[in-house]
Amino acid sequence: MSKEKFDYFINGEKGKYEVVIGLEVHAQVLSNSKLFSGSSTKFGADPNKQVSLIDSAFPGMLPVINEECVKQAVRTGLGLNAKINNYSVFDRKNYFYADLPQGYQISQYKNPIVGEGKILLDMPYGSKEIGIERLHLEQDAGKSIHDMDPSSTYVDLNRSGIALMEIVSKPHLRSPDEVNAYIKKLRTIMRYLGTCDGNMQEGSLRADVNVSVRKLGDKNFGTRCEIKNVNSIKFMQMAIEYEANRQVELLEDGKEIDQETRLFDTKKNETRSMRSKEDAHDYRYFPDPDLLPLKLEQKLIDDLKKSLPELPDNKKERLIQEYGLNSYEANVLVSEKEISDYYEEVAKLSDKKLAATWMIGDLFAMLNDKGLNISNSPISAKNFAELVQSIKSGEISGRIAKEVFEIMVESGDNPKKIIESKGMKQQSDPKELEKMINEILSKNKDKVDQYKAGKEKLFGFFVGQVMKLSGGKANPQLTNEILKKLLKG
Amino acid sequence: MSNITNQSLSEILKSIKSKKISSLELTQEYIKNIENAKKLNAFVTTTFDKALENAKKFDNKPNNEQLLSGIPLAVKDLFCTENVKTTAGSNILNNFVPSYESTVTKNLWNNGAFLLGKLNCDEFAMGSSNETSFFGNVINPIGDHLVPGGSSGGSSSALAADLTPATIGTDTGGSIRQPASFTGTVGLKPTYGLCSRWGIVAFASSLDQAGPMTKTVNDCSIMLEAMSGFDDKDSTSINKKKESYSKNLKDNIKGLKIGIPKEYRVDNMPKEIDELWEKGKKILKDLGAQLIDISLPHTKYALPTYYIVAPAEASSNLARYDGVRYGYRSQKGKDLIEMYENTRSEGFGDEVKRRILIGTYVLSSGYYDAYYLKAQKVRQLIKKDFDDSFTKVDAILTPSTPSSAFKIGEKTNDPVSMYLNDIFTVPVNLAGLPALSLPAGLDKQGYPLGLQLIGKALDEQKILNIGYAFEKNCGYKNEIKKWWS
Known part of the structure; x- marks a missing residue:
């Protein structure tokens, strides 16, 4: 792999600009019930069917922390190599909105549950560490539906009170590609941990994107704008691109950038001002008196740490060290939880290196062609492993294997059955092969003479003849050996 | 039998358990009293039909093993009651009928009591005279021109007027103790976290605490025992074993150390309050308690x-x-913001x-x-002032209020003077401690005055014991002419 040089800059007339990006990712915690109530968190229920008296803020209702959500936040913090805070506090963030029943969101302000951590990105130009500033727990709001009626807004509170982790990065990202890699890596880590399903379509992962620009070489950050609530990586990248260029244009024109909150219009592909710094909400944060400070025993943290599953960075290392994969293969195979799970299942039953080659090659190409992903692959991991083993054992050749693979894709059948029923088994009996080769040599005496006279190129011709006669089933390695031996004689 | 409602809760319980009176008869007596006392405006909602039904149910199958067997009770309208309108004294909850029962009231019903009605209170418990209620001011049975105190003014008025055998209020800065003091009744604010806040319309979460209001200290201990207890639905609820306050009630206080804080002698305090305090000290001293001068230096900052x-x-x-x-939702306004503004302005x-x-x-x-x-x-x-003092004393004795009940309308245009009425009660809420207000005497006009006993956190039993001994030796008796009926 060639190492490309990092080169995401915006060229203005007055020089090159560097883009500085920080992300606030809102990741929905995987848990059966909400952060402070027993309501279900299942996606897709009818409106207002998963709402308790607490979620809808009836008089006298009180929040009680869901311990599983706390554990999930700690697991995520541990997965981000972050400091877990034994003491954290829930605060109220006060503002009025129709889908915020309490009139405040319970969040963590000054004392978050998780402190500084880091994420390692594999970029074409080498690995890059992105700092995590903090992770805190907070409640999600409900949903306002404005397009169901011309004169009213409808409110669905199913989401109200669901636990979110807000994961704030340091301003270490420098390009849309790095943002892409960061979100994917963060998502992968959380999926490995089982703390967030990372489903961006369902809104389980959303981000506020902070963008600023500065002249290349400048030490100080420029004024940043925050783009609110972007829910796909593609839109994040488009929004950053647009926003960075907008800011550079302003600077080039000698204008100032206003610190403000902006919205990304996905239809027009532009960001628009939502509110300026002057109009910013005063959230009047203060510790929620209904909840005691959250005190975590070190033992709980230690136990959670011990029970953490293997994470992508460690798994990659293991695949290289123990499975003999190269760094590229290992990277691809750990990049997503499902891919890694599939590979592990295949590798358990077959040759690890050969399995990696076939997965990254033929399997991925096929999935890509068909617009599928690994979880709905027409070939099961077990069947795929059998195919790999058939190649490894010499039962079929690589060429035949490709045919078997095609049939497996179409039929979903077991490779053994296909090989058996179609008689595709490789001819590996030396005696049979010798007989076949002798027959070919005796039919082509002139070519044998030419070969012996030094025209060694003809070797390929003989191989071709063997394959033709055997219907492609002759074991190529054995064929080579026997041919060489007989031609010498 | 006709004057059964004059009696204390514990006496009434004896009559019920010995079948001297049925729960139905008792309930009918209270209903009669309530209907004759509309002038007091103590009730926002009555639940007579349900109460009579519950009384009959009890009489058919009496369970006399309970703390409150067959007892009808009216409660402050800040407690959410299932299928019974709960207003918090506010227009904004004027039409609100909860589908759930507060933990504290549920505890009372689980101990054999049933609901008689919902008692007026200051709006969202904000007030010291029960004049801020959307449902109008409540009148003190002591005199038709007097406030009953607040915010649990409906509770104190109903209790003193024999409209309920006991009641419960909530106390955020004195809302149980001050009205108790104004009506010559007993009021206890328990340790923060002893009674669940679940299902109580919240005013200030870190200060709110429900507590009993009763005619006697023994009644108070019965009610406290019935209403308190750990609740996993309230994160600030204290998880501890339940105590039998009434069974453990003792009047021997010999050797107990009673702190007298010098900071509670405030400027312009009426002489009679000072005299009352002296009287209280003497009673306790005569009972063998030891009086110790203490200082709570930050008291003056408590009110601000x-x-x-x-x-x-x-x-x-x-x-x-x-x-x-x-x-309540205002029908005026063209968008969400205006709907909020109008709803909250009108509500x-x-x-x-x-x-x-x-x-x-x-x-x-x-x-x-x-x-x-x-x-x-x-x-x-x-809080630290109190902690320091409680290393030296068992309880602290102070006046409950700086004055007796004031006139209706007297302080409505002067919020600060209204707030000053809570000067002796708010420090206790800030520190999360239990405090008991006891009727201790009358002022020159014949209006009741109360003394306050402050205890260590979770030391309810001790202040109840001191109060019990005090009550026996004080000789105070509420004599209220039923001028309203």
């Missing part, structure tokens, strides 16, 4: 601290009354608005450190 912390929490707690999901009264404004202000960016944060620090110092 309270009037930052309580409104701050209230401003946030009351944000949920927005007209969106339940309660809340002046005192509530005043406190929301104060609370919003002290939490605002730029003011938070100077007000809210500083108040929290002072609160810690006030």
Whole structure:
């Protein structure tokens, strides 16, 4: 792999600009019930069917922390190599909105549950560490539906009170590609941990994107704008691109950038001002008196740490060290939880290196062609492993294997059955092969003479003849050996 | 039998358990009293039919093993009661019928009691005279021109007028103890966390605490035992074993050390309050207690601290009354913001608005450190004052209020003078401690005055014991002419 040089800059007339990006990712915690109530968190229920008296803020209702959500936040913090805070506090963030029943969101302000951590990105130009500033727990709001009626807004509170982790990065990202890699890596880590399903379509992962620009070489950050609530990586990248260029244009024109909150219009592909710094909400944060400070025993943290599953960075290392994969293969195979799970299942039953080659090659190409992903692959991991083993054992050749693979894709059948029923088994009996080769040599005496006279190129011709006669089933390695031996004689 | 409602809860319980009176007869007596006492305006809602039904149910199958067997009770309208309108004294909850029962009232019903009605109170428990209620002011049975105290003014009035054998209130800055003092009754604010806050309309979450209001100290211990207890639905609830306060009630207080804080002798305090305090000290001393002068140096900051912390929490707690999901919604306004503005302008009264404004202000960016944060620090110092004192004494004796019941309308245009009425009660809430207000005497006009016993956290039994001994030796008797019927 060639190492490309990092080169995401915006060229203005007055020089090159560097883009500085920080992300606030809102990741929905995987848990059966909400952060402070027993309501279900299942996606897709009818409106207002998963709402308790607490979620809808009836008089006298009180929040009680869901311990599983706390554990999930700690697991995520541990997965981000972050400091877990034994003491954290829930605060109220006060503002009025129709889908915020309490009139405040319970969040963590000054004392978050998780402190500084880091994420390692594999970029074409080498690995890059992105700092995590903090992770805190907070409640999600409900949903306002404005397009169901011309004169009213409808409110669905199913989401109200669901636990979110807000994961704030340091301003270490420098390009849309790095943002892409960061979100994917963060998502992968959380999926490995089982703390967030990372489903961006369902809104389980959303981000506020902070963008600023500065002249290349400048030490100080420029004024940043925050783009609110972007829910796909593609839109994040488009929004950053647009926003960075907008800011550079302003600077080039000698204008100032206003610190403000902006919205990304996905239809027009532009960001628009939502509110300026002057109009910013005063959230009047203060510790929620209904909840005691959250005190975590070190033992709980230690136990959670011990029970953490293997994470992508460690798994990659293991695949290289123990499975003999190269760094590229290992990277691809750990990049997503499902891919890694599939590979592990295949590798358990077959040759690890050969399995990696076939997965990254033929399997991925096929999935890509068909617009599928690994979880709905027409070939099961077990069947795929059998195919790999058939190649490894010499039962079929690589060429035949490709045919078997095609049939497996179409039929979903077991490779053994296909090989058996179609008689595709490789001819590996030396005696049979010798007989076949002798027959070919005796039919082509002139070519044998030419070969012996030094025209060694003809070797390929003989191989071709063997394959033709055997219907492609002759074991190529054995064929080579026997041919060489007989031609010498 | 006709004057059964004159009696204490424990006497009534004896009559019920010995079948001298049926629960139905008892309930009918109270209903009669309530119907004759409409002038007092103590009730927002009555639930007579249900009460009679429950009384009959009890009589058919009496369970006399319970703490409150067959007892009808009216409760402050701040407790959510299932299928019974709960208003918190506010227009904004004028039409609100909860589908759930507060833990505290549920505890009472589980101990054999049943609901007689919902008692008037200051709007969202904000007030010291029961004049801020949307449902009008409540009148003190002591005199038709007097306030019953607040915010549990409906509770104190109903109790003193024999409209309920006992009742419960809530106390955020004195809302149980001050009305008890104004009506010559007993009121206890328990340790913060002893009674669950679940299902009680919240005013200031870190200060709110439900407690009993009764005619005697023994009644108080029975009610406390029935209503308190750990609740996993309230994160601030204290998880401890339940105590049998009434069974353990003792009147021997010999050797107990009673602290007398010098800071409670405030400027311009009426002489009779001072005399009452002296009388209290003498009674306790005669009973063998030892009086010890103590200092609670941060007392003077308690009231300003309270009037930052309580409104701050209230401003946030009351944000949920927005007209969106339940309660009053204004029909005026062209968009969401106007709907909010009109709903809350029309739904809340002046005192509530005043406190929301104060609370919003002290939490605002730029003011938070100077007000809210500083108040929290002072609160810690006030708590520490008490902690230090309780290394030397078992309980602290103070007056309950700086005056007797004042006239209706006397302080409505002067909120600060109204707030000053809570000067002796708020430090206790800030420190989360239990305190008992006991009727101790009358002033020159013949209006009741109370003394307050403050205890260590979870030391309810001790202050009840001291109160019990005090009550036996004080000779106070509430003699109220039923001028309203």
